[in-house]
Amino acid sequence: MASDATLRDYLAAKAMNGILSNSGMIDSVTNQTLEWVAKSAYQAADAMLKARG
Structure with a gap:
């Protein structure tokens, strides 16, 4: 992961x-x-982070 990537x-x-x-x-x-694709990818990422807690 790049150093500036979250x-x-x-x-x-x-x-x-x-x-x-x-x-x-x-x-x-x-x-x-x-x-x-980009919007959907970030929606998926947000869902993963939410599920993570």
């Missing part, structure tokens, strides 16, 4: 990696879908 950033990056591992996402990537 745990939230790290978790979002892991979630984004999972989302982008779907070949259907790669075949239809646009700026709009990338924005959706």
Whole structure:
């Protein structure tokens, strides 16, 4: 993890990696879908942090 990255950033990056591992996402990537991926990754990270307590 980069020294300036937060745990939230790290978790979002892991979630984004999972989302982008779907070949259907790669075949239809646009700026709009990338924005959706980034937003969704941070939503997933926030949920993980909330579940962590």
